[in-house]
Amino acid sequence: MREVTVGIGGAAGDGLDKTGDTLAKTAARLGLYVYAYNSYQSVIRGGHIWLRVRIGEKKLTSHGDHVNVLIALNQDSIERHAREVESGGAIIYNSDKLKLDPTLLRDNVLPVPLPVSTITKPFGKVPPVMQNTVALGALLFLIGLDFETAASVLTDTFKHKGQAVIDQNVAIARAGYDYAKEHFVPLGYTWTFTHVRRPFITGNEAFAIGAVTAGCKFYSAYPMTPASSILHWMAAHAERCGIVVKQCEDELAVVNMAIGAGYAGVRAMCGTSGGGFALMTEAIGQAGMIEAPVVVIEVQRGGPSTGLPTKTEQGDLNQVFGASQGDYPRVIIAPGDVADCFAAAVEAFNLAEKYQLPVILMSDLLLSEHPETIEPDALRYDVPIERGELVTEWDESQGKYKRYAFTRSGVSPRALPGTEGAAHVAATDDHDEEGILISDVFTCPPVRRKIHEKRMRKLEAVLRELPPPTLEGPEDAEVTLIGWGSTKGVIREAIEKLAQEGIRANHLHIKYLFPFHAREVAEILRRCRKTICVEANYSGQFARYLRAETGISVDAHIRKYDGEPFEPRYIVERVKAILEGASHTLDVTEDEAREIAYHYIRTHLDDDARPGRISRLERDGFEEPIWDVEIISRETGQTRGRLFIGVETGSTYHWQPAELVS
Amino acid sequence: MATVIELPIEVYAGPVDPDWCPGCGDFGVLKAVKMAAGKLGIKPKDLVIISGIGCSSNLPGFIHAYGVHSLHGRAVAVAQGIKLANHDLHVVVTGGDGDGYGIGIGHFIHAMRRNIDITYVVMNNQIYGLTTGQASPTTMKDVRTKSTPRGNAEPPINPIALALVSGATYVARGFSGEPEHLAQLIAGGIAHRGFALIDVFSPCVTYNKVNTYPWFKQRIYKLEEEPGYDPSDVMAALQRSFEWGDRIPIGLFYRDEQPIYEDSEPALRKGPLVHHPLRPERAVFEELIEELM
Ligand SMILES: Cc1ncc(C[n+]2csc(CCOP(=O)(O)OP(=O)(O)O)c2C)c(N)n1
Ligand code: SF4
Numbered sequence: 001m002r003e004v005t006v007g008i009g010g011a012a013g014d015g016l017d018k019t020g021d022t023l024a025k026t027a028a029r030l031g032l033y034v035y036a037y038n039s040y041q042s043v044i045r046g047g048h049i050w051l052r053v054r055i056g057e058k059k060l061t062s063h064g065d066h067v068n069v070l071i072a073l074n075q076d077s078i079e080r081h082a083r084e085v086e087s088g089g090a091i092i093y094n095s096d097k098l099k100l101d102p103t104l105l106r107d108n109v110l111p112v113p114l115p116v117s118t119i120t121k122p123f124g125k126v127p128p129v130m131q132n133t134v135a136l137g138a139l140l141f142l143i144g145l146d147f148e149t150a151a152s153v154l155t156d157t158f159k160h161k162g163q164a165v166i167d168q169n170v171a172i173a174r175a176g177y178d179y180a181k182e183h184f185v186p187l188g189y190t191w192t193f194t195h196v197r198r199p200f201i202t203g204n205e206a207f208a209i210g211a212v213t214a215g216c217k218f219y220s221a222y223p224m225t226p227a228s229s230i231l232h233w234m235a236a237h238a239e240r241c242g243i244v245v246k247q248c249e250d251e252l253a254v255v256n257m258a259i260g261a262g263y264a265g266v267r268a269m270c271g272t273s274g275g276g277f278a279l280m281t282e283a284i285g286q287a288g289m290i291e292a293p294v295v296v297i298e299v300q301r302g303g304p305s306t307g308l309p310t311k312t313e314q315g316d317l318n319q320v321f322g323a324s325q326g327d328y329p330r331v332i333i334a335p336g337d338v339a340d341c342f343a344a345a346v347e348a349f350n351l352a353e354k355y356q357l358p359v360i361l362m363s364d365l366l367l368s369e370h371p372e373t374i375e376p377d378a379l380r381y382d383v384p385i386e387r388g389e390l391v392t393e394w395d396e397s398q399g400k401y402k403r404y405a406f407t408r409s410g411v412s413p414r415a416l417p418g419t420e421g422a423a424h425v426a427a428t429d430d431h432d433e434e435g436i437l438i439s440d441v442f443t444c445p446p447v448r449r450k451i452h453e454k455r456m457r458k459l460e461a462v463l464r465e466l467p468p469p470t471l472e473g474p475e476d477a478e479v480t481l482i483g484w485g486s487t488k489g490v491i492r493e494a495i496e497k498l499a500q501e502g503i504r505a506n507h508l509h510i511k512y513l514f515p516f517h518a519r520e521v522a523e524i525l526r527r528c529r530k531t532i533c534v535e536a537n538y539s540g541q542f543a544r545y546l547r548a549e550t551g552i553s554v555d556a557h558i559r560k561y562d563g564e565p566f567e568p569r570y571i572v573e574r575v576k577a578i579l580e581g582a583s584h585t586l587d588v589t590e591d592e593a594r595e596i597a598y599h600y601i602r603t604h605l606d607d608d609a610r611p612g613r614i615s616r617l618e619r620d621g622f623e624e625p626i627w628d629v630e631i632i633s634r635e636t637g638q639t640r641g642r643l644f645i646g647v648e649t650g651s652t653y654h655w656q657p658a659e660l661v662s
Numbered sequence: 663m664a665t666v667i668e669l670p671i672e673v674y675a676g677p678v679d680p681d682w683c684p685g686c687g688d689f690g691v692l693k694a695v696k697m698a699a700g701k702l703g704i705k706p707k708d709l710v711i712i713s714g715i716g717c718s719s720n721l722p723g724f725i726h727a728y729g730v731h732s733l734h735g736r737a738v739a740v741a742q743g744i745k746l747a748n749h750d751l752h753v754v755v756t757g758g759d760g761d762g763y764g765i766g767i768g769h770f771i772h773a774m775r776r777n778i779d780i781t782y783v784v785m786n787n788q789i790y791g792l793t794t795g796q797a798s799p800t801t802m803k804d805v806r807t808k809s810t811p812r813g814n815a816e817p818p819i820n821p822i823a824l825a826l827v828s829g830a831t832y833v834a835r836g837f838s839g840e841p842e843h844l845a846q847l848i849a850g851g852i853a854h855r856g857f858a859l860i861d862v863f864s865p866c867v868t869y870n871k872v873n874t875y876p877w878f879k880q881r882i883y884k885l886e887e888e889p890g891y892d893p894s895d896v897m898a899a900l901q902r903s904f905e906w907g908d909r910i911p912i913g914l915f916y917r918d919e920q921p922i923y924e925d926s927e928p929a930l931r932k933g934p935l936v937h938h939p940l941r942p943e944r945a946v947f948e949e950l951i952e953e954l955m
Pocket of ligand 1: 715716717718719734747758759760761762785787789790791792793798866
């Protein structure tokens with residue numbers, strides 16, 4: 001076996017992150033590849049958190065779509081995820097507190113009950129989160145990872161807490177490991193450990209490190225998930241890296257401060273999510289008008305409004321394109337993977353300064369928050385730094401310095417405040433070559449025409465500089481999957497899976513959204529047999545953009561907007577259905593009915609209830625067919641009642657307690 | 663201390679003449695800003711004037727210095743970014759009451775709370791000039807304007823009191839009818855280490871028919887001339903800030919030396935950010951990567 005996916009389920013506050021992180025770093029130090037994804041909620045305690053750590057010998061580009069080993073930290077997690085564990089896998093749980101109902105298991109899944117209080121007895125009184133450390137130890141044994149490497153990770157993780165804490169953690173993990181060794185047989189994973197050291201890093205960390213490496217000296221933000229971890233990284237490293245990090249009063253201040261800093265000559269960046277970006281839009285147009293370089297990161301989450309604070313989506317394309325009134329030059333880049341986030345940040349600063357315009361980096365929760373191992377050389381020290389044309393002094397005998405001199409390239413050499421002889425006003429009202437306003441008193445239509453053309457002309461050079469997208473995979477494929485931004489990895493994996501099933505597919509990934517290589521893309525698309533646009537939003541915002549730019553309508557769409565990222569199998573199934581000509585239904589599936597029932601239980605019933613048998617009934621009294629979900633007691637397994645869920649609308653029509661049923 | 667070489671105000675002569683209505687109070691403010699810079703001997707290359715949008719906010723276009731004529735209400739935010747990028751520059755914000763106390767009030771309060779070293783001159787004409795005469799946040803109660811034909815229902819903001827309680831460390835009020843006095847106040851504000859507010863009565867002769875030059879001339883008096891007035895006493899300043907009626911104080915309400923925001927930024931200890939080398943040291947970069955392993 002060459003890869004394993006470990007799922008860790010629990011509530012916020014159960015300490016899943018640390019467990020997942022230790023596991024991931026252990027695998028990474030052994031030279032394996034890791035891709036993790038944390039499906040979490042906007043609560044500090046409670047809720048349901050579902051973290052997956054996928055480990056493999058080859059580069060992984062998504063968190064996949066299966067679970068081999070489940071570590072369940074609470075009863076809810078056993079019930080929700082036990083049935084997902086594939087044959088040959090295992091379920092690790094604290095048998096002092098939790099029960100595993102064997103009917104939830106697929107064939108050949110190993111229950112691994114851990115009597116945590118007995119195992120930890122020799123260590124005296126230990127805090128409840130230590131159950132995770134015991135489970136981690138057992139897991140390492142079951143999946144064949146090296147204990148000493150895990151001990152080195154724990155040592156580094158708890159370094160700041162002192163030797164006693166390190167020793168306790170290592171000893172308890174060891175106890176879990178030994179207990180498993182004594183009572184269970186390993187699951188049969190044999191690995192080749194290369195011990196190649198690779199960074200384990202999230203997209204947001206890659207943005208931040210890329211920015212700092214490129215010379216970013218000013219970062220401003222107002223906290224907003226999923227962009228906040230850029231702020232946290234920047235703040236934690238500000239002193240060492242010599243950056244000014246400013247948490248401002250709102251996003252209006254954030255972007256305007258960054259523009260001020262950019263105007264004054266430092267490389268400045270700010271970051272936010274959709275709602276914050278909405279507030280920034282007027283200022284982004286201002287940066288275009290006064291030709292101030294600034295980098296803005298927009299990390300999308302589910303919208304509209306405050307939407308899904310902790311869930312992913314690619315639904316802000318229209319907003320980012322529509323940001324600010326009027327036409328103005330700007331660059332929009334959507335990096336496709338974590339390594340690309342680093343490179344895109346570097347590139348963004350160079351474009352922003354060379355062309356003196358705002359550069360928007362679009363990401364989303366999936367890309368920004370999931371960690372993965374990347375190749376060490378993806379993070380380079382000696383990145384190119386290009387500042388564009390700067391006027392460092394101006395002798396007025398040359399004539400007056402014109403900040404917005406009309407040039408063929410559209411770029412006018414920039415003078416920073418403090419420069420002798422080049423004083424000028426950067427005006428957000430439209431202005432002439434010197435910066436003098438051309439509205440009101442000095443209205444001059446031809447000057448307006450020429451300066452507008454000057455500004456917009458920069459985009460021609462930008463487009464020439466950006467590499468056009470290319471088709472990856474076989475030229476003569478049956479289907480072409482088109483995606484942008486964070487879907488790059490999952491589409492790639494879906495294509496591999498399709499190939500295994502005899503379907504030849506290729507991939508057109510778009511990274512540079514604006515300016516757009518319309519001619520090149522149109523040429524590629526014209527040669528494709530069947531085009532399918534994959535994007536994480538409801539209305540197909542990218543497909544629409546593609547049509548506007550190339551005149552080409554894609555043949556079909558795969559869309560997702562439930563807040564969870566695409567998984568390879570989801571794309572594979574949809575591609576197959578499209579090829580077969582099956583029509584797509586939006587009906588609530590059985591799995592979804594179960595999730596809806598869980599939601600109903602959480603909001604209306606008590607902890608003891610969980611969904612049991614589910615059957616589909618034809619419409620009887622309700623306007624649509626319904627899912628009839630039996631709700632049973634966790635303790636006794638007895639029926640507590642029935643919940644009727646609409647197949648078409650998802651409405652929770654009716655809750656019928658058991659007393660009334662029989 | 664280095665001796666200051668004063669500069670004549672002609673040094674700051676702007677590229678174009680102001681487009682304000684004849685008699686607009688903003689002329690006096692423009693003159694006072696130039697006089698203040700001249701008194702302090704600030705070279706045009708080291709002076710940055712940032713404004714928002716409004717008649718008053720056109721000021722940077724009429725003076726020879728660096729400047730940003732930014733968005734309505736955002737000047738104070740842009741100015742802070744400039745100051746943090748290059749704290750060797752003298753950063754002065756000039757704008758209107760609508761710009762600063764209306765749409766921009768959040769930035770105004772937070773900048774004062776930070777005590778960042780910028781000087782904010784508000785041309786307070788108690789009306790929106792550029793948009794042709796609507797009520798502003800400082801329009802007095804019951805005054806009729808284009809947008810309040812039945813009389814303004816809202817009592818005005820008190821910028822002096824607001825500044826005092828928000829942490830500004832230099833709080834003054836001037837009158838554009840007295841440019842010499844105003845220039846003193848602005849120069850004091852620029853020289854002051856910390857956030858300085860100079861609220862200026864700057865009559866709009868076109869749209870404000872209530873708060874006119876004669877209206878102010880009849881009422882204003884100078885705090886410096888008040889026996890025993892102590893500008894280091896914040897409670898006394900607060901008390902005077904509520905004076906509004908037959909007697910209205912101008913002058914320096916309050917001044918205090920406090921640490922400025924820039925002092926709290928370790929990165930700024932090595933001089934202005936704009937002069938720092940762009941690349942981090944290789945050792946630092948390697949540490950950052952090592953943390954991820
Ligand atoms: C976001 C936005 N809203 C509204 C306006 C229109 N606007 C321009 S100036 C102004 C008010 C100016 O009043 P004030 O700041 O008091 O300056 P004055 O013209 O009186 O000097 C308004 C509302 C704008 N430019 N931007
Ligand atoms: S409208 Fe009022 S504020 Fe504007 S220029 Fe004229 S007098 Fe001055």
